[in-house]
Amino acid sequence: MSVIYNRIALIGLGLIAGSMALATRRAGAAGEIVGTARSAETRQIAAEIGLVDRVVETVAEAVRDADLVVLAVPVGAMGAVAAEIAPHLKPGAVVTDVGSVKRAVIDAVGPHIPEGVHFIPAHPLAGTEHSGPRSGFAELFDNRWTLIVPAEGSDPAEVDRLTRYWQALGANTEQMDPDHHDLVLAVTSHTPHLIAYTMVGVADDLRRVTDSEVIKYSAAGFRDFTRIAASDPTMWRDVFLTNKDATLEILGRFTEELFALQRAIRTGDGDQLFDYFTRTRAIRRGIIEAGQDTDAPNFGRGVKKS
Amino acid sequence: MSVIYNRIALIGLGLIAGSMALATRRAGAAGEIVGTARSAETRQIAAEIGLVDRVVETVAEAVRDADLVVLAVPVGAMGAVAAEIAPHLKPGAVVTDVGSVKRAVIDAVGPHIPEGVHFIPAHPLAGTEHSGPRSGFAELFDNRWTLIVPAEGSDPAEVDRLTRYWQALGANTEQMDPDHHDLVLAVTSHTPHLIAYTMVGVADDLRRVTDSEVIKYSAAGFRDFTRIAASDPTMWRDVFLTNKDATLEILGRFTEELFALQRAIRTGDGDQLFDYFTRTRAIRRGIIEAGQDTDAPNFGRGVKKS
Numbered sequence: 001m002s003v004i005y006n007r008i009a010l011i012g013l014g015l016i017a018g019s020m021a022l023a024t025r026r027a028g029a030a031g032e033i034v035g036t037a038r039s040a041e042t043r044q045i046a047a048e049i050g051l052v053d054r055v056v057e058t059v060a061e062a063v064r065d066a067d068l069v070v071l072a073v074p075v076g077a078m079g080a081v082a083a084e085i086a087p088h089l090k091p092g093a094v095v096t097d098v099g100s101v102k103r104a105v106i107d108a109v110g111p112h113i114p115e116g117v118h119f120i121p122a123h124p125l126a127g128t129e130h131s132g133p134r135s136g137f138a139e140l141f142d143n144r145w146t147l148i149v150p151a152e153g154s155d156p157a158e159v160d161r162l163t164r165y166w167q168a169l170g171a172n173t174e175q176m177d178p179d180h181h182d183l184v185l186a187v188t189s190h191t192p193h194l195i196a197y198t199m200v201g202v203a204d205d206l207r208r209v210t211d212s213e214v215i216k217y218s219a220a221g222f223r224d225f226t227r228i229a230a231s232d233p234t235m236w237r238d239v240f241l242t243n244k245d246a247t248l249e250i251l252g253r254f255t256e257e258l259f260a261l262q263r264a265i266r267t268g269d270g271d272q273l274f275d276y277f278t279r280t281r282a283i284r285r286g287i288i289e290a291g292q293d294t295d296a297p298n299f300g301r302g303v304k305k306s
Numbered sequence: 307m308s309v310i311y312n313r314i315a316l317i318g319l320g321l322i323a324g325s326m327a328l329a330t331r332r333a334g335a336a337g338e339i340v341g342t343a344r345s346a347e348t349r350q351i352a353a354e355i356g357l358v359d360r361v362v363e364t365v366a367e368a369v370r371d372a373d374l375v376v377l378a379v380p381v382g383a384m385g386a387v388a389a390e391i392a393p394h395l396k397p398g399a400v401v402t403d404v405g406s407v408k409r410a411v412i413d414a415v416g417p418h419i420p421e422g423v424h425f426i427p428a429h430p431l432a433g434t435e436h437s438g439p440r441s442g443f444a445e446l447f448d449n450r451w452t453l454i455v456p457a458e459g460s461d462p463a464e465v466d467r468l469t470r471y472w473q474a475l476g477a478n479t480e481q482m483d484p485d486h487h488d489l490v491l492a493v494t495s496h497t498p499h500l501i502a503y504t505m506v507g508v509a510d511d512l513r514r515v516t517d518s519e520v521i522k523y524s525a526a527g528f529r530d531f532t533r534i535a536a537s538d539p540t541m542w543r544d545v546f547l548t549n550k551d552a553t554l555e556i557l558g559r560f561t562e563e564l565f566a567l568q569r570a571i572r573t574g575d576g577d578q579l580f581d582y583f584t585r586t587r588a589i590r591r592g593i594i595e596a597g598q599d600t601d602a603p604n605f606g607r608g609v610k611k612s
Contacts, residue, residue: 125523145522147523183515184515184519184523187508187512187528188523188524188528189528191505192530194567194571195505197567197583197586198563198564198567199497199498199501199560200586200589201563201586202493202560203494203589204585204586205563206559209489209490209493213490213494214490214494215592216451217451217453217491217494222495224498224530224533225530226586226589226593227590228530229583229586229587229589230587230590230591233580233584237579237583240571240579241574241576241579248568248571250508251571253511253512254505255561255564257507258500258501258504258557258561261500261504262557265500265547265550265553266550266554268547268550270382270544273543273546273547274540274543276507277503277535277539278539279507279510280503280506280507280532280536281535281536282510283506283509283520283532284532284535285536286518286521287532
C-alpha cells in the first residue's frame with residue numbers, strides 16, 4: 001500500500017475506469033480518486049455506489065490538481081475531451097488513456113497537451129462484454145497485460161511511474177510502438193470482434209431459423225460469439241473507424257483464408273480441412289502455456305464474478 | 307436412480323461417450339455400461355480410469371445383448387460402424403448416435419439397421435474443446451439441450467424411452483426434423499466454428515505479428531476463438547463435409563454481411579456500424595434470459611471443472 005499518484009482523475013466511469021478505481025483503492029495507490037462522466041445518470045450511479053472518492057460534474061473540475069488524468073472514453077471522443085481539459089491541467093501532471101487504438105489517440109490528443117504535462121498513452125488488454133458504472137471490479141487487470149505506448153521524448157521517470165501504477169493494479173506491463181500495437185490488436189481483438197458481430201447478425205437475419213431457435217440451441221461456438229458481440233457499440237464503432245487500415249488488412253487475409261476453406265468444403269477436400277484444424281490447435285496450447293487462459297472446460301457455467 | 311436400459315454399449319470413448327458413461331452412472335440409468343474404441347490406447351486409458359464397467363476390443367462384442375447402442379464416433383465413420391455392428395445387434399435394441407449432423411448420419415446408418423432394431427438419431431448440444439477418454443465429466447449435459455431426431459415410423463415408446471434416458475443424464479430434450487436440425491446447427495455451431503478456425507489460422511500466418519505476440523496479447527475476443535478452434539479436427543472435418551449445403555448457405559450470408567461492414571469501415575460510416583453492433587446485443591440478452599449462459603464476466607479465469 002503505497003501512494004503512487006496523490007490525486008487521480010478518471011474521465012469516463014465505465015467498465016475500465018470503474019475497475020481502475022476499485023483496483024487503485026485495493027492497492028492504496030492514490031491519495032484521492034476523482035471521477036466524472038458525460039452522462040448525469042452515470043455520475044449519479046457512481047456517486048451512489050461510491051465508485052470513486054468524489055464525483056464531479058465537469059472534466060475541468062475533475063482534472064484540477066490531478067497528478068494522473070485517465071482518459072477512459074471511447075476513442076472517438078478523446079480529442080474533444082483533451083481540448084476541454086488542456087487549460088485546467090496541473091503542470092507536471094501525467095495524462096494517459098485506455099483506448100484500444102493508439103495511433104489515432106496520439107494524433108487526436110497529443111496536440112492538445114500543454115508544455116510541461118506528460119502524455120503517456122496506454123492500453124489495458126482486459127475487458128468483459130459489460131459496460132457502465134456498475135460493471136467494474138477490482139480484479140479485472142490481475143495478471144493481464146497493459147501495454148504502455150510512450151510518445152517520443154517521454155520523460156522516462158514518468159513512464160516508469162505509470163508502469164508501476166499499472167503493476168500496482170495487478171497488470172503485467174510491456175512497452176510497444178503505437179503502429180505495431182494497432183496491428184497486433186487488429187489481429188487479436190478488433191477483427192475477431194467484427195467477425196463475431198457479423199455472425200450474430202447473420203443468425204438474427206435468417207428467416208428459416210427462428211430467433212428463439214438460435215437462442216435456445218446456441219451451442220458453445222455461437223455462445224462465445226454472442227458474448228463478444230454484446231460489447232459496447234460506441235466503443236467498437238470507434239475502434240473500427242480509427243484502426244481502419246490494420247483492420248481492413250486483417251479482414252482481407254481472413255476472407256482469403258475463409259474462401260480457401262469454403263472451397264475445400266465445396267470440393268470435399270477433407271485433408272485440407274483436417275490439416276488446417278490441426279494447425280490451429282497448437283496456438284491454443286501456446287495461449288494456455290502462456291497463462292493467458294485456463295485449460296478447464298468453459299461453457300458458460302460455474303463462472304463467478306470474483 | 308432407476309435403470310432405463312439394462313445394458314448400454316458406447317462405441318467410441320471420447321468426450322461425449324465418456325460424459326454419457328459418467329452421467330449414466332450418476333443417474334443409475336443402466337445395469338451395465340460396455341465401451342469400446344478403435345484405438346488401443348483409448349481403450350487402455352478408459353479401462354485404467356474405470357470410465358465404463360467393461361472395455362471390450364471389438365464393436366461386435368460391445369453391442370452383444372446391448373439394449374442401447376450409442377454411436378459416438380465422428381460422423382464420417384458412422385456408416386462403417388453401423389455395417390460392422392448390424393449382424394450382432396439384439397432384436398428390439400435401440401441404436402442411437404450423437405453426431406452433430408443428422409441427415410448424413412440417417413443416410414449412412416439407416417440402411418444397415420436390421421428389421422426389429424430401432425434407430426433413433428439424437429444430438430446432445432454440449433461439448434468442450436477437449437477430446438479423448440479423459441475429457442468427459444458427468445455434468446456435461448446438465449441443463450443443455452439434446453435434440454431427438456426420430457426417423458419416420460419410429461416406435462413412439464422407444465422414442466419416449468430414449469428421451470427419458472437423456473433427461474436422466476441431465477439434458478432438456480426436444481424433437482426436431484433432420485434437415486431443420488442441420489440448418490439450425492449450421493447457424494449456431496458449424497459456421498461459427500469454421501470462422502473461428504479461420505481467424506486463428508490468419509493470426510498464425512501473419513509474419514509481421516509474431517506468434518508469441520498473438521499468444522501473449524490475445525485479448526478476450528481472440529481467446530474465445532482459440533478455444534473454439536482447439537476442438538477435435540476429425541470431428542469438425544466430418545461436420546463440414548457432411549453438412550456441406552447448409553454450411554455453404556450460411557457462409558454465403560456471412561461473407562455478404564461481412565463485406566457490408568467492411569465497406570462501412572472503409573467509407574467511415576459510423577452510424578451503420580453502431581446500429582449493427584446495437585442490434586446484436588439483443589440476441590445476447592435473449593440467450594442469457596433463456597438460461598443458456600450466464601451473465602457473469604467470463605474471461606478465462608475462475609472457471610472450474612465442476
